[in-house]
Amino acid sequence: DAGVTQSPTHLIKTRGQHVTLRCSPISGHKSVSWYQQVLGQGPQFIFQYYEKEERGRGNFPDRFSARQFPNYSSELNVNALLLGDSALYLCASSLLAGNTGELFFGEGSRLTVL
Amino acid sequence: GESVGLHLPTLSVQEGDNSIINCAYSNSASDYFIWYKQESGKGPQFIIDIRSNMDKRQGQRVTVLLNKTVKHLSLQIAATQPGDSAVYFCAENRGYGQNFVFGPGTRLSVLP
Numbered sequence: 001d002a003g004v005t006q007s008p009t010h011l012i013k014t015r016g017q018h019v020t021l022r023c024s025p026i027s028g029h030k031s032v033s034w035y036q037q038v039l040g041q042g043p044q045f046i047f048q049y050y051e052k053e054e055r056g057r058g059n060f061p062d063r064f065s066a067r068q069f070p071n072y073s074s075e076l077n078v079n080a081l082l083l084g085d086s087a088l089y090l091c092a093s094s095l096l097a098g099n100t101g102e103l104f105f106g107e108g109s110r111l112t113v114l
Numbered sequence: 115g116e117s118v119g120l121h122l123p124t125l126s127v128q129e130g131d132n133s134i135i136n137c138a139y140s141n142s143a144s145d146y147f148i149w150y151k152q153e154s155g156k157g158p159q160f161i162i163d164i165r166s167n168m169d170k171r172q173g174q175r176v177t178v179l180l181n182k183t184v185k186h187l188s189l190q191i192a193a194t195q196p197g198d199s200a201v202y203f204c205a206e207n208r209g210y211g212q213n214f215v216f217g218p219g220t221r222l223s224v225l226p
Contacts, residue, residue, distance in 0.1 A: 033212045042203050042216030056211040099146045099207040105157030
């Protein structure tokens with residue numbers, strides 16, 4: 001079975017641009033979470049979606065937004081990119097919405113903002 | 115501010131020895147903890163979890179210990195192997211959804 005898949009794997013943008021990152025969860029998983037991992041640090045929670053509804057939001061500005069589609073895939077959008085947005089963006093899926101069970105992470109989308 | 119941190123940023127062990135990775139957390143309301151392993155170029159991989167109503171949980175070659183009195187979490191890896199070389203993160207959940215707070219990580223290097 002396929003794991004969590006993310007695209008693109010790498011991308012380069014310039015300041016002020018917009019980016020869309022995509023995630024397909026493991027088949028049957030209805031919960032998708034997004035994390036930002038700056039080089040040398042642990043992942044930081046951005047959003048959680050379950051059954052197409054936002055279930056949680058981390059301490060990120062409104063430039064960050066996300067949505068979940070009927071097939072449970074998800075997009076993370078970041079507007080007006082800043083240099084500090086350069087990071088590995090991780091998507092994780094799980095069967096349940098709560099703090100139970102494992103989070104299955106994808107390999108991430110590495111964003112570089114110049 | 116509140117954070118999940120680690121005592122040792124790097125740890126080197128001989129192959130076959132046991133490894134102990136430590137983690138301190140500051141929020142006594144946290145009720146669920148997970149240890150993740152992250153290899154270079156990959157996403158974090160679940161190792162083992164523990165709830166706050168337990169003080170010990172064992173898996174295959176791994177044991178997690180939770181000391182709520184001093185807000186300390188540890189991961190013990192028995193008979194460390196070269197494939198265990200990675201960065202290890204502890205993560206705490208403060209009671210809702212999947213808003214996990216990750217520590218900064220410890221790099222484990224296994225020496226031949």
